[in-house]
Amino acid sequence: MFISSRCMNLVTVYIDSIVAKVLKSTIGCYVKWMCLSILLYADDIILLAPSITALQQLLQVCEQELQWLDMSINVKKSACMRVGPRFNAKCHNIITAEGRELPWVDNIR
Numbered sequence: 001m002f003i004s005s006r007c008m009n010l011v012t013v014y015i016d017s018i019v020a021k022v023l024k025s026t027i028g029c030y031v032k033w034m035c036l037s038i039l040l041y042a043d044d045i046i047l048l049a050p051s052i053t054a055l056q057q058l059l060q061v062c063e064q065e066l067q068w069l070d071m072s073i074n075v076k077k078s079a080c081m082r083v084g085p086r087f088n089a090k091c092h093n094i095i096t097a098e099g100r101e102l103p104w105v106d107n108i109r
Contacts, residue, residue, distance in 0.1 A: 014069055015040060021065045022047070027054050052091050055080065063097045072098075079105040 019038055022028075028037025029048045037058060039046040047062065049055035059073075066072055073096055080094050080102050093101040 014071065015043065015045070017069065018045065018062055018065045021061050022058060025058065025061045027057050027061070052094070056094050059094055059096065059102075067097070075100045075102065078102050079108065081105050081108055 019040065022038045023035070025037070026035055027049065028035040029050050030036070037048055039048065045062070047055060047058045049058050063073065075096060075098075081104065082089070082091070091104070093104065095101055
């Protein structure tokens with residue numbers, strides 16, 4: 001699929017404001033002194049958090065900015081995944097502002 005550079009620039013404008021809000025929140029996983037909380041690839045966003053509570057907070061930050069941009073999260077294409085020693089521990093679902101649950105998965109494509 002080919003996307004023109006004008007379309008990608010438009011996506012970048014929207015994504016940049018989301019990134020700025022997430023970085024300003026200072027919620028995320030810290031590597032030494034640097035906060036790593038968001039990874040991007042085109043219009044896909046990965047949020048990184050040290051706890052389920054922090055992940056819920058990061059989602060709220062993103063949703064507030066998306067609401068301001070008149071956009072929303074596609075719950076059908078979104079999921080949560082845990083990594084580390086407790087990757088398979090049962091935990092509460094992450095809830096969107098609309099009250100929809102994001103499922104926990106074992107892998108992401």
